[in-house]
Amino acid sequence: MKKNTxxxxxxxxxxxxxxxxxxxxxxxxxxxxxxxxxxxFSRHLGPMRQQVKNLHYVFNPSSVAIVGAxxxxxxIGHAILKNFMQGGYEGKLYPIxxxxxxILNLACYPKISDIPxxxxxAIIAVPAEFVYEVLQDAIKAKVPSSIIITGGFSEIGNKNxxxxxxxxxxxxxxxxxxxxxxxxxxxxxxxxxxxxxxYKLTRPQAGSISFISxxxxxGGCIVDLASSFGLKMAxxxxxxxxLCINETDLVQYLAHDEQTxxxxxxxxxxxxxxxFMSVLSGVSMKKPFAVLKAGKTKAGSQAALSHTASLSGSxxxxxxxxxxCGAIEADGLDDLFDFxxxxxxxxxxxxxVAVLTNGGGNGVLAADALEQYGLSLAQFSPATxxxxxxxxxxxxxxxxxxxxxxxxxxxxxxxxxxxxxxxxGVDAIVVIVLLQTASLDSSIVNVLTRxxxxxxxPIIVVSTGGDYTRMHQKMLxxxxxxxxxxPSTAIRALDAARKYNLYCHTRRIE
Amino acid sequence: MDSKxxxxxxxxxxxxxxxxIPVVPYRFATSQSQAMLFSRALGFPxxxxxxSTKILHKSEQHALALNLRDESAVASExxxxxxxxxxxxxxxxxxFLPSSFELIAGGRMxxxxxxxxxxxxxxIYTEIMQDVSIRVAPPSDSDIRSMISGxxxxxxxxxxxxxxxxxxxxxxxxxxxxxxxxxxxxxxxxDINPLLQTKDGLLAADVRVLR
Numbered sequence: 001m002k003k004n005t006x007x008x009x010x011x012x013x014x015x016x017x018x019x020x021x022x023x024x025x026x027x028x029x030x031x032x033x034x035x036x037x038x039x040x041f042s043r044h045l046g047p048m049r050q051q052v053k054n055l056h057y058v059f060n061p062s063s064v065a066i067v068g069a070x071x072x073x074x075x076i077g078h079a080i081l082k083n084f085m086q087g088g089y090e091g092k093l094y095p096i097x098x099x100x101x102x103i104l105n106l107a108c109y110p111k112i113s114d115i116p117x118x119x120x121x122a123i124i125a126v127p128a129e130f131v132y133e134v135l136q137d138a139i140k141a142k143v144p145s146s147i148i149i150t151g152g153f154s155e156i157g158n159k160n161x162x163x164x165x166x167x168x169x170x171x172x173x174x175x176x177x178x179x180x181x182x183x184x185x186x187x188x189x190x191x192x193x194x195x196x197x198x199y200k201l202t203r204p205q206a207g208s209i210s211f212i213s214x215x216x217x218x219g220g221c222i223v224d225l226a227s228s229f230g231l232k233m234a235x236x237x238x239x240x241x242x243l244c245i246n247e248t249d250l251v252q253y254l255a256h257d258e259q260t261x262x263x264x265x266x267x268x269x270x271x272x273x274x275x276f277m278s279v280l281s282g283v284s285m286k287k288p289f290a291v292l293k294a295g296k297t298k299a300g301s302q303a304a305l306s307h308t309a310s311l312s313g314s315x316x317x318x319x320x321x322x323x324x325c326g327a328i329e330a331d332g333l334d335d336l337f338d339f340x341x342x343x344x345x346x347x348x349x350x351x352x353v354a355v356l357t358n359g360g361g362n363g364v365l366a367a368d369a370l371e372q373y374g375l376s377l378a379q380f381s382p383a384t385x386x387x388x389x390x391x392x393x394x395x396x397x398x399x400x401x402x403x404x405x406x407x408x409x410x411x412x413x414x415x416x417x418x419x420x421x422x423x424x425g426v427d428a429i430v431v432i433v434l435l436q437t438a439s440l441d442s443s444i445v446n447v448l449t450r451x452x453x454x455x456x457x458p459i460i461v462v463s464t465g466g467d468y469t470r471m472h473q474k475m476l477x478x479x480x481x482x483x484x485x486x487p488s489t490a491i492r493a494l495d496a497a498r499k500y501n502l503y504c505h506t507r508r509i510e
Numbered sequence: 511m512d513s514k515x516x517x518x519x520x521x522x523x524x525x526x527x528x529x530x531i532p533v534v535p536y537r538f539a540t541s542q543s544q545a546m547l548f549s550r551a552l553g554f555p556x557x558x559x560x561x562s563t564k565i566l567h568k569s570e571q572h573a574l575a576l577n578l579r580d581e582s583a584v585a586s587e588x589x590x591x592x593x594x595x596x597x598x599x600x601x602x603x604x605x606f607l608p609s610s611f612e613l614i615a616g617g618r619m620x621x622x623x624x625x626x627x628x629x630x631x632x633x634i635y636t637e638i639m640q641d642v643s644i645r646v647a648p649p650s651d652s653d654i655r656s657m658i659s660g661x662x663x664x665x666x667x668x669x670x671x672x673x674x675x676x677x678x679x680x681x682x683x684x685x686x687x688x689x690x691x692x693x694x695x696x697x698x699x700x701d702i703n704p705l706l707q708t709k710d711g712l713l714a715a716d717v718r719v720l721r
Contacts, residue, residue: 273623277646317620320644324653 044282045255046275052249054175057145059186059235059257061120062091065112065143067134068125069095069103076149077125079195081106086198089190094119113141121145123183123193128152131179132165139172147193148179154241155180162243169244181240182216185223187233188259194238196220207232208261209340212250214239214268215294221333222266230477231340234259248276255283262343264336265291270318277325284326288500290339292330293318326503328496334489341482342493345458347501350427352378353494354420355401355487357432358408358440362464363401366430366487373495377401384423391415410443417451417459428498429455430490432462435469445472449479458482458497462490521561521602522719526702529691531684533714534706535605545588546581548603555579555606558587559716560595577606604715611667611676611707615684615714617647617692617700625692629685631663632704639663647689654685680712697721 064084068077081095081104094117095103098110109115112122112134122138124131128150138146146169153162162179169176177183183193187206194201201220204227211226211233213219219238226233235257237250247267254260263283270276283289293315322329330336353375357363367377377400380388388398391412396405402420404412413431420429431451433444452459461476461483463469476483484490523533535552538561539545549556560573573594575587584603591601612632620626623646630642643657658664658681669675684705692700699720706715 270622273620273646277623314620314622316642316644317618317623317626317646320626321623321646323656324646324649 044278044285045252046278046282048252048256050173051170051175051244052253054144054173055245055250055253056175057120058147058175058177058184058237059191060189061145061191063094063117063119063121064089064091064191065094065096065109065115065119065122065138066125067096067112067122067138069097069100069108071100071103075125076195078103079197080123080125080149080193083192083194083198084190087190087192087203089192091120091189092117112138112143115141119143121147123147123149125149125195128158128161128179132161132168135165135168135174135176139168139174143174145175145177147177147181147183148240148243149181149183149193149195150178151180151240153179153243162241166243174244176244177237178240179243180216182219182238184238185233185236194220194223202227204231204233204236206234208234208259208344209264210235210254210257210260210262211264211266212237212239212247212254213266214242214247215266216240218266218294218333225333225337226340229337229341230474231337234261242271246271248272248279251276251283251289252279255279255286260287262288262290262340264340265289266294266333266336267291268294273321277321280322280327281325284500285504288328288339288343288497289326290328290330290336290496291322292333292336326500328500335492338484338489338493339496341477341484342458342460342497343500344480345460345482345497346456347505348427348458348498349501349505351375351498352425352427353491354378354380354423354426354429355432356413356416356420356429357401357403357434358406358413358437359432359434360403360405362432362434362462362487363403366432366462366491367401369488369491372488373491375491375495375498378423378426380420381423381425384419384425387419387422388416406437407439408437409439410441410447413444414447414451417447417455421451421455421457426457428458428460428494430460430462430487430494432487433472434465435463435472436465442472442475445475445479448476448481452479452481458494460484460490460494462487520719520721521717523714523717525691525695525719526714526717529687531687531691531702531714532680532711533717534607534708537603538600539588539603540600542585542588542592545601545603546584549578549581549584552603552605556584557604557606558584558591559602559604560591561600561602562595607706607708607710607713607715609704609706609708609715610674613676613681613705613707613712614642615688615702615705617688617697619692619696619698620646625689625696627685627688627692629657629661629681631661636703645689647692649685649689651682654682657685658682674707676707677712684712 066081069081070077072078084093093106094115095106095108097108100108102108112119122143124134131150185192185194201224209231211222213222216238223236254263280289319329328339330339353370355363355366385398404416420426461481463473464485473483523536526533537548539548555577558575578584614630614632614636617627625647626644627647628642628644631639641662643660645653645657667676697719701718702714704715706713
């Protein structure tokens with residue numbers, strides 16, 4: 001229900017835009033413009049090789065073989081099978097273990113080629129020395145994709161074995177994730193190869209954000225945090241040693257994925273920087289990409305000869321590269337989640353922000369943050385000022401930041417928001433809600449949600465406080481309102497969204 | 511102090527000229543009389559610098575002499591510098607141009623992203639302030655503009671409080687040329703330090719190239 005409303009809203013926004021465009025540019029053919037955009041998109045993205053296309057079977061398998069499935073609950077192979085079953089996966093599941101007849105009431109096969117049906121994805125959790133053999137068998141059975149959970153390869157110096165596996169998978173154009181990874185999560189299709197038990201690590205709901213993580217440990221934290229923040233995910237993948245499928249391939253695949261509306265990434269290194277940049281500049285035209293790079297502080301060039309080298313270390317180059325292809329760089333996991341919330345918002349370009357608050361001090365902090373990020377306080381129009389004066393108490397001044405003072409009710413918020421939404425000199429609205437006041441109750445959630453769906457400009461909420469506040473933050477986020485705990489984090493995210501809009505909508509059409 | 515890595519770098523002005531990066535008029539002298547001859551040809555005042563491959567911080571090591579106004583000054587500084595530089599060391603004779611602004615520009619081959627270019631605030635505060643902007647080469651025109659405007663010192667570059675700043679159009683051209691150079695020459699490092707704003711324009715006053 002809620003989702004439908006949002007979709008409808010987006011639709012309205014788009015139709016009005018299209019109309020406005022048509023009115024202004026009678027002579028210009030709008031479609032040719034968008035056509036050129038999509039050309040740029042595909043030129044930068046480049047063609048997907050078959051191996052990358054086969055990622056479809058990793059994320060949407062209609063049948064999965066779990067190699068190394070076990071009756072022993074402490075084994076990873078058991079946890080994966082159980083998570084698939086508990087998670088409500090609707091495809092076929094085939095546990096593989098030569099010494100069992102059935103596991104968790106499912107018929108068990110000695111090897112994949114013994115399964116009389118087609119298998120889309122093989123999840124491999126057997127010791128490293130058996131992986132090659134298992135993969136050979138999977139390829140014999142024409143399995144198009146696999147996830148190697150097992151570690152013990154190049155990360156501990158076992159490079160040769162890894163290269164043998166790579167040759168095998170590349171020749172068969174098998175989409176191979178890992179090794180040494182947690183694999184994938186697709187909440188839409190209930191595909192879940194993460195071997196951490198569901199009661200310890202909650203899975204996020206289905207949504208539109210996709211996440212890629214080189215590290216399994218960080219990946220686990222991401223999934224857990226995402227679900228606790230109420231972020232809804234389209235796809236998650238921990239890709240480990242990136243033997244056959246690396247970050248560039250995944251981003252390329254997700255760029256084409258209809259369900260993915262924004263992409264977040266945690267990377268430690270990039271295998272081919274140029275290719276990565278080229279793909280990213282294509283992606284950024286279509287959907288936002290935010291990245292957290294680990295290992296930023298490592299002194300890149302201590303033995304450098306020139307000033308240039310000592311001043312332009314590899315982490316600075318990474319930041320520059322990301323900037324050049326419209327990617328948004330995060331400073332930490334928190335940052336990445338802050339950005340994740342902001343992308344599903346109406347597009348805006350202007351820098352004039354209205355701040356609405358029931359606490360003076362927080363308004364000042366917001367004004368400070370606006371200046372820090374190069375945004376500005378909007379000047380209210382005479383009409384807005386007139387309308388504000390009709391209902392604001394005498395002690396509240398009709399100026400930006402708009403402090404509607406400590407006894408503000410949900411109704412006063414609603415009227416103020418209506419005025420700000422109408423004001424053409426306002427590009428975005430930051431609403432600060434201090435829920436500790438006596439006059440505010442949970443009905444503020446409805447007021448903000450209504451405003452959010454009604455408004456064609458972004459509205460973001462800042463609410464600072466303890467348990468009671470956090471409960472309401474969660475409610476607001478469930479309704480799709482980006483909600484932050486401090487003015488500075490909110491405005492930093494707003495600024496990132498604006499920069500992204502400017503990047504992908506002002507790039508010259510080549 | 512020798513260069514940090516001990517590797518040899520070249521004072522290759524010709525390479526900059528090949529890519530149309532304007533340089534301060536210069537000659538390399540191998541004898542005192544040659545230095546005096548070149549000084550006259552370039553016109554006083556001149557600057558002398560040891561063209562050693564191993565001296566990085568010339569000013570800290572007194573490996574340069576600026577604002578020399580006549581031949582006798584050139585003669586005596588030449589003796590001092592050639593002693594400092596050692597046998598077979600060339601001495602760079604340059605026209606001495608007072609500068610109103612010092613920048614540093616350069617490039618580096620990055621292991622992940624390939625050739626990159628850099629622009630930053632020059633002078634004695636370069637390493638203290640670390641006010642630099644980097645782009646992967648070749649940057650688009652808007653990348654170059656944002657690269658320059660991204661410097662903290664940008665308001666000063668533009669000219670502030672009655673001070674003239676830097677010729678920004680020339681700077682854009684130089685960065686584009688630098689990008690070209692880095693893309694085509696596959697250098698591991700290039701350092702133009704300083705890049706001076708003089709009355710004759712924005713000119714490279716010193717360069718180090720590491721192949």
